[in-house]
Amino acid sequence: MNNKIKRSLPEKLFNVFNILLLAGLSLVTLYPVLHVVFASFSDPVEYMKHTGIMTGPVGFSLEAYKRVLEKPEIYTGYFNTIYYVVVGTVINMALTVSFGYVLSRKNLYFNKFIMIMVLFSMYFGGGLIPTYLVVRSLGIMDTRWAVILPTAISTFNLIIMRTAFQGVPISLEEAAKVDGMKPLGILVKIMIPLTSPTIAVLVLYYAVHHWNTWFQAAIYLRDAKLYPLQLYLREILILNDQEDMLIASQTAEQMALSSIIKYATIIIATVPILVLYPFLQKYFTKGIMVGAVKG
Amino acid sequence: MKKIIQSTPGPQGGKSRLGAWFSMVGKDLRVNKSIYALAIPGIIYYIVFHYFPMYGVTIAFKEYSQKFGIMGSPWVGLVNFRDFFGGIFAWRVIRNTLLINFYELLYVFPLPILLAILLNELRNQTYKRVVQTITYLPHFISSVVICGMIVDFVSPNGFITQFVNMLTGNNYVNLLLQEEFFRTIYVSSDIWQGIGWSSIIYLAAITGIDMELYEAASIDGAKKMRQLWHITLPGIAPTIVTMFILQVGKMMTLGADKIILLYNPVIYETADVISSHVYRKGLIDNNPSYSAAVGLFNSVINCVLVFSANHVSRKVSGSSLY
Known part of the structure; x- marks a missing residue:
């Protein structure tokens, strides 16, 4: 194929637009994950005051991880x-x-x-x-x-x-x-x-x-004693939160700390998947194809 | 060849025909006994965990009590169905099930197709791989963790709540306490989780299109948009149709998982769907017969949907899904 075909202006514009759009999509997809990572290492008091997008941990504290690993x-x-x-x-x-x-x-x-x-x-x-x-x-x-x-x-x-x-x-x-x-x-x-x-x-x-x-x-x-990890996560991440939400009993500071503890829990519970993911990705991609041709 | 001769009815009539069948079956079982033995665990599994429950669904027509069990509980006819359809919940859960499915088909379904087309247009292969790796990632996070993240992001100091308050000028405390936001939260988190992963199959379909078609088209002077419209889309149409049918076939199974994790009594009006209703009434409010009746209604609709989906698929693409 002849790669030196001159591209027209609209085509060039489309390519730039496409690259930017996909970069935006990647950012939006990645941000929630990054937010969890950054927040989990943050200091509760400073995290409470923080508003808007996070570009890194605010303050630095391993308190949340310590608390989670004690459970x-x-x-x-x-x-x-x-x-x-x-x-x-x-x-x-x-x-x-x-x-x-x-x-x-x-x-x-x-x-x-x-x-x-x-x-x-x-x-x-x-x-x-x-x-x-x-x-x-x-x-x-x-x-x-x-x-x-x-x-x-x-x-x-x-x-x-x-x-x-x-x-x-x-x-x-x-x-x-x-x-x-x-x-x-x-x-x-x-x-x-x-x-x-x-x-x-x-x-x-x-x-x-x-x-x-x-x-x-x-x-x-x-x-x-028989609960799988996901069921504990449900109690820690969702059920406790629903109680708080409906009763609204916590102070802002307690809420910030409990948020950060949740984020640290998420990280600890998801790290194995995130570490294995790059290696397994191609098998999963293959799996989709296997499923598609089952006929 | 032997088999065919044996199973052909003999001139002597019915009795020997049955006899021939028995000897044929007996021979089949004898010759293949060690291979049939391999199937026994599988057959037991299907009988116990699929066919026993199908029998158990008769409690929908009974007043189930643990003392008498499935078989001994007294028949009550259609009382449980009347309770459901006459009650205030029927319309609510059916409407919510249909609406959420409708929004899924409207947004969650087409976006991966668009993403696949855009990814295919990227020339830089490294950049393409980076975008793919990032967009596939959320698929690997468990639904409990995803819902835990959502719950926190939309809580009073969560960044999504802050963002929505900034945009609308409102002062929402918690978005999961607002009826009007539930569907948006549910559907957009599905997009986030699935857009990359679902695009894989379309991307593969696009890769399968004959490159010569594009070359011929560009020699004829067809611009990118025309190529997209006349080559790419028709090329992946069978995949789109199959995936659409598959999605429709799954409609009634919506929910048990993510909705039960996300909803709360304040927003049942927009969040409660058939499967979450079945779960709550049956296992938490301990009303098994009523719940089994709603479940049976759901299963019957589901059966019709899967059956029609399969039928349409066979007509359109020549292969059935199952």
């Missing part, structure tokens, strides 16, 4: 979340891979029936309350299983997995059968290695889901 809930929350992410994702993947493999086989008489059963659940569900009653009648209320089991398979991910298995050439499987391999052997030794890009993406999807989720934990858990 044992943060450590319990982190531990529980890591537990839910690891154990939950392992269960998710074991079920999704094995079930997806069976559903991808063409020569099974009952496959169509099972597939209809799976797809129907995407159209119609019992809803929140009946699911809650089922979980309660299983006797797993207030245990870690209540957080992990009800979302053990995401139908969306299951279909992506099935599509990936369908893409593996049938001849490979037949050759393995001739060599006397059992289905489980074929799955582990042939299918999984050949679909590893899709598997990586699904691991990421499930893990992020476990990291972010709070609703199930909120309705199924009473024992605060």
Whole structure:
């Protein structure tokens, strides 16, 4: 392509405008995050007096971080979340891979029936309350299983997995059968290695889901020792605040300090994601494409 | 081949046809038993966590009490539905669900398309990557943290409250206590969180367009705007249609998460939607039958929406979503 085509004036103007517009968008997107970072390192008294945009911490204080790190809930929350992410994702993947493999086989008489059963659940569900009653009648209320089991398979991910298995050439499987391999052997030794890009993406999807989720934990858990990090955050960031907001009992200074403590909490709870994000970004981008071609 | 012969009805009539079916099924199960075994955990999962609740939804027509359980509670017909549709909440939650969805389709849906087009016009690849990295970032922050940030930003000394007071000359104390701001807060935070991430798929679609089309067009003297209108937009139209249908199919699932985090009793008038109503009535006010009835209403509408979305998608783009 000839790159030396002379650009017309309107085109040049458009390019400048475009660059500025996207710079503006980036600033607006980034500012709330920067605000949280700056405020978390600020001095409460000076932060209270500050108005307008922040370009850096006002004053400098690590008081808020000290206070947050003194709370044992943060450590319990982190531990529980890591537990839910690891154990939950392992269960998710074991079920999704094995079930997806069976559903991808063409020569099974009952496959169509099972597939209809799976797809129907995407159209119609019992809803929140009946699911809650089922979980309660299983006797797993207030245990870690209540957080992990009800979302053990995401139908969306299951279909992506099935599509990936369908893409593996049938001849490979037949050759393995001739060599006397059992289905489980074929799955582990042939299918999984050949679909590893899709598997990586699904691991990421499930893990992020476990990291972010709070609703199930909120309705199924009473024992605060089992709370995932997000549920603690909800108490610290939102529920306490709603009380304050409705009662309006705090002085301005207390409010500033509690704001700063919240910001420090946010930073401590989000740092792992922000550190991992640049490395994981390309897998997520790939994941969107995997989802898009599931057909 | 063998299978086909076996399943073809024999001349002897019905009984042997059934017999043939049984022997065929028996053989299928025998030959494939180790592969069917792999499906057992998955099948159990779907029965327990999807089909038991579907049966459990019958409590919408009962007066559920924990003592009698789902099966033993007495039938009451349509009382729970009458309570909902006759009550003061039905119109409020249905209206709010529809309105928020409408604003999402109006603002949250098209902006990523625009962003993808603008990103594609950038010549400097480094700059493009920086903008992408920044705009994708909010997608990775959990909804609890996002809502926690919003709650604080719109609180009395939050910077958004300060900004709005400066612009309007009003003296709002807390924007989440003002009915008129809830939808704006909800929708704009969705834009913030999703604009970059949702643009990825459109950007990929634009990259997939044949470059020769643009070259031919510029040789014919077509300006940028005309190329955009006649090549880029038609090129990504199937993606836009698919994403639009997907969005419509998701309409009834709106809310449980972010709305429950953000709303408070003062602004229920504009903030309460169907799913948050179901959650509050069922689990906090402990009224499971009423709540299951509202949930069933929601599920039925949802089913119709997903079904039509799939149907339209198959017509338009030749592939169904599920």
